[in-house]
Amino acid sequence: MRQLNYKHPFSKQRGATLIEVLISIFLMAIIGLGSAFIAARTAVIHRDQNVHLHTISQMRNQLESSQCITAGTKTITIASTNVNLDCTYTEGSYTVAAFSSAAAPNNAVAASSSGGIKVKFPALKVQNNVDNNAFVPILADIKPY
DSSP, X not given: OOOOOOOOTTTTOTXXXXXXXXXXXXXXXXXXXXXXXXXXXXXXXXXXXXXXXXXXXXXXXXXXXXXXXXXXXXXXXXXXEEEEEEEEEEEEEEEEEEEEOSXXXXXXXXXXXXXXXXXXXXXXXXXXXXXTTTTOSXXXXXXXX
């Protein structure tokens, strides 16, 4: 019986497949680390946005329920963390014009008068204390205009 001497076409490339696999694993590790970094940054930004929205919601609640009647420091609780707010009052001057058409026929303007009115409105601002409000990433300031 005759023996066939068969050689594989890639018999001289020993270890080439192992190097290719190691390079692909290294590239996948780099891609995985980049993806993990992006996911971590996205989670931090999402958390900061949630804290900011919750802070704004609590501040609006304080203004709407007239909790800021006197100027001073107010405290709100956000995720079981106390945040101090500065409550201030701002005074605005407005000019009001009043027209009277009772004396003139066909809705014509017969007399007009103008006067000023002063309005005080509260404003809430997160205090800029580094130690106390480190939990709040964005220092908010709310004024009703």
